[in-house]
Amino acid sequence: MEAKRAKVVNRLTPRQQSDSWFGFALVVPALLVLLIVIALPILKGIYVSFFSYKLKNVGGALFNLSPDQLASIFRGDADLSSLSNLKWNDLANYISLFKRGEVLHYFRNTLVFVAFTVSIQLVLGMVIALLLNSKIRACGLYRGFMLIPWTIPSVVVAILWRWMLHQDFGVINYIAYALGISQQVNVSWQVSDGLAMASIVLASVWRQLPYMMVMLLAGLQSVDGSLEEASRIDGANGWNTFTHVILPSIRPVLFTSVWIAVMNNFQSYTIIANMNGTGASTMTLSIAAYQEAFKSYNFGKGAAIGVMWLVLLFMVTLVTNRMNERCANDYQ
Amino acid sequence: MQKLLAIVLTLAMLGSLCATAAAEDKVTIGWTSWALAEEKLIPVYGGSADAFMADNPDITIDYSQSNPYASYLDQLLTAASAGNAPYVAHIKAEWLPQFLELGVLKDIRPYLSDDVVSDYSAAAIAGATVDGQLVAMPWFGNTYALYYNKALLAQAGIDALPQTWAELIEDAYKVSALGDDIYGLAIPNSNGVEAGEGYNVFPALWAHGGEYQDADGKISLANEAGIATFTELQKLIVDKVSPTVGNSFKDLRNLFGQGKIGFYWDLEATIPTAAAAAADQDQFYKDFGCMVIPGADTANGSGYIITHYLVVFNNCPDEIMPQVARFLEYMSGPKVIQIFKDGKQGKMSSRASVMAEVFQDVSETTAVYVQAMETARPLPVAGLHFMDADKEIVKALTRLAQGEDVTAVMTDCQTTIQEMYDEE
Numbered sequence: 155m156e157a158k159r160a161k162v163v164n165r166l167t168p169r170q171q172s173d174s175w176f177g178f179a180l181v182v183p184a185l186l187v188l189l190i191v192i193a194l195p196i197l198k199g200i201y202v203s204f205f206s207y208k209l210k211n212v213g214g215a216l217f218n219l220s221p222d223q224l225a226s227i228f229r230g231d232a233d234l235s236s237l238s239n240l241k242w243n244d245l246a247n248y249i250s251l252f253k254r255g256e257v258l259h260y261f262r263n264t265l266v267f268v269a270f271t272v273s274i275q276l277v278l279g280m281v282i283a284l285l286l287n288s289k290i291r292a293c294g295l296y297r298g299f300m301l302i303p304w305t306i307p308s309v310v311v312a313i314l315w316r317w318m319l320h321q322d323f324g325v326i327n328y329i330a331y332a333l334g335i336s337q338q339v340n341v342s343w344q345v346s347d348g349l350a351m352a353s354i355v356l357a358s359v360w361r362q363l364p365y366m367m368v369m370l371l372a373g374l375q376s377v378d379g380s381l382e383e384a385s386r387i388d389g390a391n392g393w394n395t396f397t398h399v400i401l402p403s404i405r406p407v408l409f410t411s412v413w414i415a416v417m418n419n420f421q422s423y424t425i426i427a428n429m430n431g432t433g434a435s436t437m438t439l440s441i442a443a444y445q446e447a448f449k450s451y452n453f454g455k456g457a458a459i460g461v462m463w464l465v466l467l468f469m470v471t472l473v474t475n476r477m478n479e480r481c482a483n484d485y486q
Numbered sequence: 487m488q489k490l491l492a493i494v495l496t497l498a499m500l501g502s503l504c505a506t507a508a509a510e511d512k513v514t515i516g517w518t519s520w521a522l523a524e525e526k527l528i529p530v531y532g533g534s535a536d537a538f539m540a541d542n543p544d545i546t547i548d549y550s551q552s553n554p555y556a557s558y559l560d561q562l563l564t565a566a567s568a569g570n571a572p573y574v575a576h577i578k579a580e581w582l583p584q585f586l587e588l589g590v591l592k593d594i595r596p597y598l599s600d601d602v603v604s605d606y607s608a609a610a611i612a613g614a615t616v617d618g619q620l621v622a623m624p625w626f627g628n629t630y631a632l633y634y635n636k637a638l639l640a641q642a643g644i645d646a647l648p649q650t651w652a653e654l655i656e657d658a659y660k661v662s663a664l665g666d667d668i669y670g671l672a673i674p675n676s677n678g679v680e681a682g683e684g685y686n687v688f689p690a691l692w693a694h695g696g697e698y699q700d701a702d703g704k705i706s707l708a709n710e711a712g713i714a715t716f717t718e719l720q721k722l723i724v725d726k727v728s729p730t731v732g733n734s735f736k737d738l739r740n741l742f743g744q745g746k747i748g749f750y751w752d753l754e755a756t757i758p759t760a761a762a763a764a765a766d767q768d769q770f771y772k773d774f775g776c777m778v779i780p781g782a783d784t785a786n787g788s789g790y791i792i793t794h795y796l797v798v799f800n801n802c803p804d805e806i807m808p809q810v811a812r813f814l815e816y817m818s819g820p821k822v823i824q825i826f827k828d829g830k831q832g833k834m835s836s837r838a839s840v841m842a843e844v845f846q847d848v849s850e851t852t853a854v855y856v857q858a859m860e861t862a863r864p865l866p867v868a869g870l871h872f873m874d875a876d877k878e879i880v881k882a883l884t885r886l887a888q889g890e891d892v893t894a895v896m897t898d899c900q901t902t903i904q905e906m907y908d909e910e
Contacts, residue, residue, distance in 0.1 A: 209563070209587040209870075254902075316679075321732045322667065322741055340667055342730040344677045345887045432678030433731075434881055448560060450874050451584065 196464070199457045203247055205240035207454035240454075247458035256442070257462060263351070264438040267426075268419045270355045271362070272412060278359070279366030279411075284396075286367070287374040297371075304364035312428030315357035319343040319429075347435035354426050354436050358419065366411055373407030374400065409478050416474075420467060439463045513809045514546040515802075516572030518562070522552035530829035531576075534822040538813060541821075545809050548572070559584070566590040566799050573802035573810060576625065579613065579793040580682070580867040580876075586616060587870055592798040595620035597811035602818070602837075610836035613864055614795060622795035623814045626823065626833035629862040630689070630751040630779065630789035631854050633760070637773040638664065638748045647777055649785045651693035654749065655718065661748030662727040670727040672741065672750035673719065675883045676734035683734070684879030685865055688790050689751065689779045691715045698866050705875070705904045707882075708896040716896050720886040730887045739763065743770060751779050751789060754832025754855045776851055778858045791862040793836075820844050827852075834859050871906040878903050 166174065251257040286297055303311070318326050321342040330336040343353045377400055385395045401408070423440045430436040432445055439459060447456025517535060521527040535547040551572050553561045559581055565571035567588050577585065585591050595603070598620070603611060606624060614622040632654075634647070642661045648654040658670025673690075674683045688698065696711030706712060722728040733741070739756055741747050743763025752760075757774065764770035781787025796814055798807075816822065818835065820843045826833040827844055832855055835841055845856050866872070882899040886892060 209567075209584055210589070320737070321729060322737070322746070338666065340726075340729075342732045342887070344731040345884070347888075350677075428679065430677055430679070432877055432881075433884060445877075450871070451563075451587075 199460050199464075202240065202454055203457035203461045204242065204245065205454050206243040206246070207240050207452075207457070209451045211240055211453075243454070247452075247455040248462075250455065251458060251462075257459065259434070260437055260439045260442045260459065261462075261466070263436060264420065264440075266351060267355060267358075267422070267436070267438055268416055270351075271358045271419050271422075272415045274355065275359045275363050275366045275415065276412060279363055279370050282363070282367045283370035283374055286371055300367055301364045303361050304368075306361070308361060308424035309428055311357055311361045312425045315353065315360070315425075316429045319353050319356075344430060344433055344435075350430055350433055350435040354429050357425050357429060358422060361425065362415065362418070366415060369407060369411040370404065373404035373411075376407075377403045405481060409474070409481075413474055416470070417467070420463070439466075512544055512546055513806050514548050515574060515806065515810055515813055516548045516551060517574045517576075517813070518549065518551050518553075518572040519576035520553060520555040520558040521576070522549050523554045523558075530825060530831055533829075534817060534825050537821055537825060538816045541816070542809075542812060545813065547813065563588065566801075569799075569801045571799045571801060573798060573806075574813065575797055575799065577622070577795050577797055579795060580865060580872050582614075582622060582795065582797075583868065583870040583872065585797060586621065590800050591621040592800055592802060592807075593619035593621060594623060594798055594807075594811065594814065597807045598623070598815065599811075602815050605837040605839050607836050607838070609864065610793070613793060622797045623818060624836045625794045625796045625818055626826065626835055627791040627793050627859070627862070628753050628755075628832065629791045629834060629855060629858045630753060631776045631858045632749055632751045632779045632789075633742060633747075633757075634749050634775045634777065635742070635745060635747065635773050636775050638668065638745065642748070647775075647785075648780055650783050651690075651780050651787065652782075654780050655722070658722070658727050658749055659725070662725070666726070668746055668748070669729055669741070670748045671722060672733070672738045672747045673722070673728050673883075674733055674735045674738050675729075675731050675880055675887075676737070677731050677884055678877055678880055680734040680736070681873065682876060684876035684883070685790065686751075687715070687719060687879065687883070688863075688865070689788060690719060692788050692863065693780070693782050694718075695782060703907075705900045705907065707879075707903070708893065708900040712896055712900075713892055716882070716886060717892045719883065720889075720892055723883075723887045724889065731884050745770075745773070754851065755830060757851070758830070776854050778854060778861065781861075786857070786861050788861045788863045789858050790865055791859070793864060794833075869907050871903070871909075874906050875903040878906075 282300060286293055286300075290296070306314075318324055321327065321340050321344075324343075327336065327339060327341050330341070331339040341349075343349045381399050381403065382395055385399045390398065421440055422438070423444060426436055426438060426441055427444075432441065437445075439462075443456050443459040443463065445456075446452050446459060450456075519531055521531040532549060535549050539545065539547055552558075559577075562571060562575055562577070563584060566575075566585065567590065569590075571590075603620075610624040611620065614620055614624055638661050639647075639657070641664055642657070644657050644660055648657050654671065660670070662668055662670035674680075674686055676683060685698075691698065691707075691712065694711045694715040696709065696715055697706055700706040700709075707716075719728070723730050729738075729741075735752065735756075736759075738747065738750055739752065739760040740763040742750060742752075743760040745764070761767045761770045761774075778785060779787050779789045796817060798810055798814075802810060818837060818840070820840045823833065823835050823840050823844045827848075832852070834855065835844070841856070841859075845852070848856060869875070878899050882895050885895045
């Protein structure tokens with residue numbers, strides 16, 4: 155009886171059905187655009203990653219179909235493998251990446267870069283956001299100044315930092331030497347793996363810090379003041395208030411900001427390429443994929459790197475979403 | 487009044503039709519070069535096309551399509567594969583295999599005169615000939631000579647220029663002893679930020695009797711000569727006689743201009759760039775000197791030469807190939823090479839008559855580059871992966887700078903490059 159009632163309740167009126175179809179029709183163009191600009195390129199990327207796809211294959215379309223071939227497909231007697239100008243290469247693109255351990259090296263560099271860049275900007279961004287959220291004088295002015303790096307194009311940031319860290323002309327080397335931090339004036343920031351990675355993390359953090367700071371500041375400004383007041387009345391110190399009141403209150407903002415930062419840094423190309431080029435110590439997935447596809451013109455291998463990158467991001471997304479849901483449930 | 491207006495409009499319309507018909511008689515050839523995207527080079531490169539059009543009023547050269555160097559090759563490959571590239575393009579010799587891979591180049595030999603072809607050195611024509619087809623017109627070559635700073639050499643007590651490679655290294659150590667921020671011999675390595683730096687070590691390799699590829703075409707960087715070369719280069723970097731990782735050619739020009747480098751090799755056209763970094767340009771030119779890169783036991787060793795080609799794409803109609811051939815012959819002829827010389831571009835021709843005509847009366851510096859041309863060697867660019875190999879050599883130099891074992895590094899480098907070549 156209950157089920158029957160529910161069925162009756164859920165049935166749409168003709169007017170509602172019409173509205174629903176109309177709504178769907180309105181969404182179709184957007185879906186089509188998304189299909190063409192996102193889904194198809196992803197599918198094509200996955201497809202070509204299994205083939206030998208180099209410059210010589212670029213001359214024609216992915217499938218070169220003559221009218222005769224098209225007719226034979228419709229008749230059902232076509233040899234489908236002969237229709238593509240790509241050649242299946244027995245997973246050679248993937249095998250070559252694993253054979254030399256290249257892909258593991260790219261994964262490691264990418265994870266190190268993302269982990270350091272996001273954590274440093276999160277901590278610094280939180281500290282600055284807390285300071286700007288307190289009642290300090292000329293707060294608006296500081297906030298304005300803090301936003302400047304965000305307005306500078308990435309390529310300019312890369313060149314700026316490259317010069318500041320330059321072995322022979324770099325101001326940072328000079329300051330480090332003058333302060334006695336370094337024993338030599340012309341330190342190369344690219345010769346050591348650690349310093350090379352540190353240099354791109356430094357530049358990326360400097361560029362992205364304002365974004366994190368603004369997001370967290372927006373979150374902090376939405377925290378209910380009465381909660382903080384109540385915690386103080388209950389005898390909580392500053393740290394306890396921060397960890398037990400402020401952080402849970404801004405958790406959605408925190409997750410979103412960190413997640414966007416992780417995604418951006420996984421795709422980071424401009425700063426790394428213009429600071430350290432193709433240096434092995436900073437060869438991340440994005441640099442490697444670009445180099446393979448558009449410098450070595452091995453589009454198949456470039457796509458294979460892209461596919462593994464996609465899988466990694468997909469897994470990270472799943473884990474993060476699960477964590478976010480669990481935390482949301484804990485809080486409720 | 488209305489009738490008069492109608493007649494005038496009709497005449498104007500007929501006139502414009504006639505003008506269009508006349509314009510259609512004039513052949514238009516699209517031409518592109520990355521240099522056309524650089525403002526300071528337009529007077530030379532664009533000026534060459536303008537000179538051609540002045541001498542050939544029936545042909546228009548449209549050089550409005552150009553891309554900066556960083557994106558030039560990618561854009562040109564894409565356009566060529568799509569069949570809508572400008573008919574004629576300026577390329578570097580090391581890019582030729584990629585265009586051959588695409589199969590987009592026209593055989594230009596049937597359209598060129600025998601006189602012009604026979605004027606070229608046999609090596610120049612052989613380098614542009616594939617399967618019996620002349621797929622590119624050798625335009626000009628850039629060769630390298632060794633810059634030196636006379637003031638630094640004098641301070642280091644060097645009163646005679648090095649006559650052999652060993653003397654050069656010895657002098658480099660003397661110069662670098664002048665200070666922590668002074669380098670004796672600079673070799674560029676921007677760690678891949680700039681392309682085409684790996685092959686810069688070839689003069690050192692050749693001076694040690696080594697070769698990039700052996701007689702069978704196998705990569706030979708890890709043999710005795712290769713190990714000796716890269717051991718020496720590692721020592722130069724570790725001893726701070728050469729800069730470590732992070733200096734591109736552009737950086738070295740600045741450092742040389744500032745008087746911080748004793749020796750390094752570079753192109754003639756880049757001398758003003760180095761001078762621009764000097765605090766006192768007059769003093770820079772007083773202290774500046776250049777010589778041929780020394781070899782193992784000779785002052786006339788070998789630098790390398792980067793050949794620049796003009797290629798014609800398949801989308802160029804056969805009907806206008808005679809006009810295109812006139813353009814190609816003109817561009818490689820004395821008038822254009824003279825324009826380059828007047829523009830202090832340091833471009834040398836592979837055509838004997840052009841060299842004899844244009845480079846008769848030259849400055850002391852240009853004379854060194856002309857002399858360097860006699861022993862300069864072309865880069866072994868035949869493989870599709872030459873530029874990838876170049877990156878591997880740069881990676882090897884970085885590993886050497888980190889102090890890794892030379893034999894292990896060079897064996898890895900050789901294996902990786904060989905695998906790339908074997909994949910072709």
